[in-house]
Amino acid sequence: MAGGAPLKRNRFIALSGGSRSVNRDLETKARALAGIKGYVTNLQGVSAQFVIDAYHRLFQIEKSFRMSKHDLRARPIYHRKRDSIEAHLTIVFAALAVSRWIEAASGWSIRKFVRTARRYRTIHIQAGKHTLTAAHPLPRDLGEALRAIHGHNTRAH
Known part of the structure; x- marks a missing residue:
């Protein structure tokens, strides 16, 4: 908040008029979810490692298109x-x-x-x-x- 980073890009800073404040609810949620990654699939009978590997391959494909x-x-x-x-x-x-x-x-x-x-x-x-x-x-x-x-x-x- 001291001005070291652009405020528009910082999701934890709430801007209201001319005042700035830290969004404590969002900060708490982000801290609770830090390090947790979830995967969702409709495939049945596949291992968790198969799903994780498929998402990693998908990330590489998406990276190519970015x-x-x-x-x-x-x-x-x-x-x-x-x-x-x-x-x-x-x-x-x-x-x-x-x-x-x-x-x-x-x-x-x-x-x-x-x-x-x-x-x-x-x-x-x-x-x-x-x-x-x-x-x-x-x-x-x-x-x-x-x-x-x-x-x-x-x-x-």
């Missing part, structure tokens, strides 16, 4: 023909699949991976029979992520 096109470096494209729409969706889903694979293999978010890796380039210059290669040395953590991606078993997915 990823912005900016993370994939894609721009909105407006199509009118069915073939163009399907081609665009195929490319977007392929980029999503590759990005999820990179995340699984490297342990990095796709945003972190793209922001870090895009700064590094390798240039090959052919001069007669000789090839000259120029590259910026990679930071150790990026090199480890690339080795993890390169060594990741593609049949496991």
